[in-house]
Amino acid sequence: MRTVKIGGVPEHFNLAWYLTLKNGEYKSEGINLRWHDYYGGTGAMCKALRNGDIDMAVILTEGIIKDIIEGNPSKIVQTFVQSPLIWGIHVAHHSNYNEINDLKGTKAAISRYGSGSHLMAYINAENNHWNLDKDLHFEVIKNLNGAVEGLTNGIADYFMWEKFTTKPYVDDEIFRRIDECPTPWPCFVIAVSDNFIAESKNDLDTILRIINNTTAEFKNIPSIDKTIANRYEQKLEDVQEWLSLTEWSQSVLDRNTVAKIQKELFTLNIITKITDYKNLVYTPS
Template sequence: MKHVNIGGVPEHFNLAWYLTLKNGEYKDEGINLRWHDYYGGTGAMCKALREKEIDIAVILTEGITKDIIAGNPSKIVQTFVQTPLVWGIHVAANSKYNTIADLKGTKAAISRYGSGSHLMAYINGENNNWDLEKDLDFEVIKNLEGAVEGLTDGEADYFLWEKFTTKPLVDDGTFRSVGNCPSPWPCFVIAVREDFINNEEDTLKTILDIINNTTVDFKHIPSIDKTIANRYEQKIEDVQEWLSLTEWSQEVIDEDTLMTVQKELFNLNIIPEIVDYNCLVDKLE
């Protein structure tokens, strides 16, 4: 039995992994795939890949691109979710801020530096013509739970996180939503440590075949909307909206898309250089 560790955020995007694990599909192929939830998001998974705690990560495109350029010995092997991530921009329920414009120069809560919540704060600033040096300030809060505490206590003023994941906190009056900031590219990719690709390519291909067979028909799984609503404590109408907006992928991320990501990160001074496509991607043969 091959032992493989994989990490991802505990969100509805990754339900297909849970279903295939529950069905024993990897064990049927001699693979003991162990899923690890990363509540700290992309920054925490980049660290876990570097420290060999996990072999595979289902991770934000911009975050892993930045970290590979910074020396993470991993490669992107596939796009997982083709559609952009809709980041909700949230403030505490009792906040004095009511619009995105009000947030200029205030403090953003981020899970950690290099995380999606950090990078998308720059995208939001750029979208609104802010001075990215003067108008952005950050407070590290580790995860969603930390954001609730940080915004409520006034340690930070706003927080970007996936819109549908935080919707229950908006509904119960913990947060208020002041707007959205969609990522300008496919949101999730599958990244794998290079040594794992080199040593276990057949195992990796088997894992990808299994997950891709599920995601290609994910929306047609009977009562999938009810399953998601129950598991992630969301309203059925929110889940149905999310499903209508979301498309999975079974393909390798293309060169033009990855160049768009790099150019954006470079223009925001988040990466020091633009690298060759092959430095970021491994097209499994």
């Protein structure tokens, strides 16, 4: 039985992977799929793909595109979540910052350089017509727990993270959300190392078939809202809102979307060049 290592954030977007693993669906096909939680998010998974620590990752679209352009020997094999990610823009609950323009020129907490929290700070700055050279400053805090400490202690001023994941921290008056910033493209893709594609195409096809069958029917699973609320310690009404906004995908990331993302990242000086679609996306011949 071949062992395949996959990484992702321990969030509700990835519950479908947990369910298929729990049901033994990969083992029944001769695949020992091992899931690894990456609390550091996309930046940590990019590093893990480069190092060969994992074969696959469920990862933010803009982050893996940037890293592949910078030499990560991987490819995007399909879109995983088609809908945008809604990034909440958070400050400490007792902060004096009350609106988005109060944050101009202050320090953003990011999990690491190249992470979603880093890249989306640029998107947010552009949306608000800030000077990207003068108005953006960063403090690396590694993960969500680091952000709690960083904002509470004044090491950083604001933190961008997925709205529903951070909602319990808002409810507990640790964070205060002052605005939102949706990604202007599908938020999560599945990326796979070039070595794994070359050596294990049949296993890859099998894994994608299993997860796609589950995500296609995910919203119809009985009491799935209650399952998510219990597992991720969220309020039922928040989960129901999140489910209404979220759409999974079983399709390859299309050329126009890849071109749009690259154009945006290039405009923001996040990437230094625009590359061909085939260098970023694997499409079966």
